[in-house]
Amino acid sequence: MRNLTCIVCPIGCFLSVEEGELGGDGFPVLSVTGNRCPRGAVYAQEEIRSPKRVVTATCAVIEDGAAPDRSEYAPRRVPVKTSGPCPREKIDGLLKEIYRTGVKLPVKAGDTILSNWGGQGIDVVAVRSLG
Numbered sequence: 001m002r003n004l005t006c007i008v009c010p011i012g013c014f015l016s017v018e019e020g021e022l023g024g025d026g027f028p029v030l031s032v033t034g035n036r037c038p039r040g041a042v043y044a045q046e047e048i049r050s051p052k053r054v055v056t057a058t059c060a061v062i063e064d065g066a067a068p069d070r071s072e073y074a075p076r077r078v079p080v081k082t083s084g085p086c087p088r089e090k091i092d093g094l095l096k097e098i099y100r101t102g103v104k105l106p107v108k109a110g111d112t113i114l115s116n117w118g119g120q121g122i123d124v125v126a127v128r129s130l131g
């Protein structure tokens with residue numbers, strides 16, 4: 001039995017998940033209780049079979065006339081986030097790429113910084129405008 005908190009809506013139902021026998025897809029059949037709506041069961045299924053997270057981080061700003069400092073210690077940074085959830089096992093690689101990426105200003109909130117990262121269909125977009 002595993003316990004999870006559903007994060008799909010602010011109610012945050014406390015879910016209990018029981019793993020049954022293997023189903024036709026090779027995964028155990030899950031029995032979910034505690035969810036107030038069907039979205040909780042879908043969330044539990046995804047969280048146990050292939051957990052994903054929206055990733056937030058920052059990219060270095062490439063200052064005019066200065067040698068680009070793409071390190072995580074660059075003084076000015078652009079906050080970014082993924083356009084959708086990223087498989088958890090890919091997050092380390094994605095963060096390395098984000099920290100290697102330098103952004104020239106100006107940048108507007110919503111601008112794409114990395115497109116279709118790793119062929120995952122995930123963009124990394126700016127969260128804030130910087131001029």
Ligand code: SF4
Nearest residue numbers: 006009012013037040
């Ligand atoms: S199970 Fe439904 S009601 Fe409960 S937190 Fe998840 S989405 Fe919200």
